[in-house]
Amino acid sequence: SRTVPITVAYGDGIGPEIMDATLRIITSGGADLDVDVIQIGEAVYKAGNTAGIGPEAWESLRRTKVFLKAPITTPEGGGYKSLNVTVRKAFGLFANVRPCPSYSPFIATKHPGMDVVIVRENEEDLYGGIEHRQTEDVTQCLKLISRPGTERLIRYAFEYARRYGRSKVTCFTKDNIMKITDGLFHRVFDEVAAEYPDLESEHWIVDIGAAKLADTPEAFDVVVLPNLYGDILSDVAAQIAGSVGLAGSANIGSEVAMFEAIHGSAPRRAGQNVANPSGLLLAAVQMLVHIGQGDVAERVHNAWLRTIEDGVHTYDIFDPEVSKEKVGTSQFADA
Amino acid sequence: SRTVPITVAYGDGIGPEIMDATLRIITSGGADLDVDVIQIGEAVYKAGNTAGIGPEAWESLRRTKVFLKAPITTPEGGGYKSLNVTVRKAFGLFANVRPCPSYSPFIATKHPGMDVVIVRENEEDLYGGIEHRQTEDVTQCLKLISRPGTERLIRYAFEYARRYGRSKVTCFTKDNIMKITDGLFHRVFDEVAAEYPDLESEHWIVDIGAAKLADTPEAFDVVVLPNLYGDILSDVAAQIAGSVGLAGSANIGSEVAMFEAIHGSAPRRAGQNVANPSGLLLAAVQMLVHIGQGDVAERVHNAWLRTIEDGVHTYDIFDPEVSKEKVGTSQFADA
Numbered sequence A, B: 001s002r003t004v005p006i007t008v009a010y011g012d013g014i015g016p017e018i019m020d021a022t023l024r025i026i027t028s029g030g031a032d033l034d035v036d037v038i039q040i041g042e043a044v045y046k047a048g049n050t051a052g053i054g055p056e057a058w059e060s061l062r063r064t065k066v067f068l069k070a071p072i073t074t075p076e077g078g079g080y081k082s083l084n085v086t087v088r089k090a091f092g093l094f095a096n097v098r099p100c101p102s103y104s105p106f107i108a109t110k111h112p113g114m115d116v117v118i119v120r121e122n123e124e125d126l127y128g129g130i131e132h133r134q135t136e137d138v139t140q141c142l143k144l145i146s147r148p149g150t151e152r153l154i155r156y157a158f159e160y161a162r163r164y165g166r167s168k169v170t171c172f173t174k175d176n177i178m179k180i181t182d183g184l185f186h187r188v189f190d191e192v193a194a195e196y197p198d199l200e201s202e203h204w205i206v207d208i209g210a211a212k213l214a215d216t217p218e219a220f221d222v223v224v225l226p227n228l229y230g231d232i233l234s235d236v237a238a239q240i241a242g243s244v245g246l247a248g249s250a251n252i253g254s255e256v257a258m259f260e261a262i263h264g265s266a267p268r269r270a271g272q273n274v275a276n277p278s279g280l281l282l283a284a285v286q287m288l289v290h291i292g293q294g295d296v297a298e299r300v301h302n303a304w305l306r307t308i309e310d311g312v313h314t315y316d317i318f319d320p321e322v323s324k325e326k327v328g329t330s331q332f333a334d335a
Ligand SMILES: CC(C)[C@H](C(=O)O)[C@@H](O)C(=O)O
Pocket: A082, A084, A085, A231, A262, B176, B177, B207
């Protein structure tokens, strides 16, 4: 395979530790990367750049088009905007793919049969940043749903399902209340679904759909949904599958892609060599597939699975019933 | 106790069956009610009134101020608005209280220790009905959060916690993204919490909070949250506690109150004498407390509990491990 340039941000909180571990693992696995490290996040905010990202970082992202990103801390107050959202929007990363399989019996879960992939819309909905204070006591935020944004996402979800041999795509909306916005999302889902007669498709109202997902996740396969529902329900799915600490995600655009763990920067755990690098590592595995190093991805994924199966677990997934050895971040990477 | 006038709607789908059962049970339990039955829902829509509710019904509600409502079917298309929302807004029913306890070991659940009460904001957020189609391909819906609406709700949640001897109130928002709207909700929560130093209070970002709720619901007590999150997470909580079919709810305003099951009208189950009347019955129990017939409420609740403990279960909660007899709606009411 040829050397592929990628951009890497070590992030804040536990970010540097899990990024170190991740890069060490994928490099020993044979990843052939030319890594450009950028500074974004807390340090940049504190230096007075409230965007948290500067021109060299943008330049690197535009050049490599592949971004492996550790979690970032957004400082409280001061009108700081989430960097995740900034990058997603700047590059039109319209789909956020979050696989949430169970690793039963090696990681404790009440839902051993689940294998859900959440495909979340990633630019629209209430994440548009159109929010205002009408008076001191009245505030408003705009939810936006467009046909092109929805269509592209839903087609991506069906294509993903086909490519990975999945059999069903489920859509959640609240179109009994939001008949126009969620109604559009649902209608586009039905239209696109009709183009994929080989795949089963279904729609649930999001409240009862979420209840079913939390209770009987094995009833779902690929689930495609608007941004905010996807944010909430991907955390739910990942957590009941084992831990939010295990889930990686791919933010997919037509040119650029960003890969990150779904969890946050956990500042209270920082610098203690305890964090689980699995979420970021599995995001890196998605990245390796994306850049055409699928053989390395498979090798790394197998090594990770083997470590999990051996019961070598970080504190967050440690369970006396199934775990053998409680390890820190670097020991986990060694294993 | 004195005879209390109430308004009753038999609803659509399984509505009439579960309302029959409910009224029969509470009447034998000694409820002293003067029942005024109104026609709302499907039949009214079909007769050409797209609001689904007419002047006599409004008149009855204004007079009795107490509404026991079975689920309603909103017809597809035609711009029909949800009747639930219409009534909630017309009477300023600002708080929606949804207890979701486990009934372990009598009803199967993976979360035997849970006893969550969801206090959901009931008038604002994306339920304002301010939605529009900008072009054929671009749609918008407005999310509204106001200080008075939020303050009243949150104070209600803390008062509820005190009254029922609960120890903690938790708030969920997504104020790392919606800094103005959800930020206001969170800020008001903190302000009100400071007035209740006897109660513990905490805030979670809704994605990770929802994950924790779905995974470890026993970590929560009273949970107060904006309308849409409350809609989704009350279904989640009720379902993982046992079934959405078990949860009743109280919609509380300063003058009027409405009591209903949290589930829908399940048209496919209608007329088969299979539906579980428990959600509506437990809503009626909340109503009896509200109108000062607390002794009857207790008697009915105990009789219901006893039936559940005896393993006399409708199909939706039937589980060979814990159930003894599978019964229909009317047999359940008899028991
Ligand atoms: C950090 C936050 C802005 C982000 C989101 O809401 O998208 C995170 O929760 C996620 O799911 O990636």
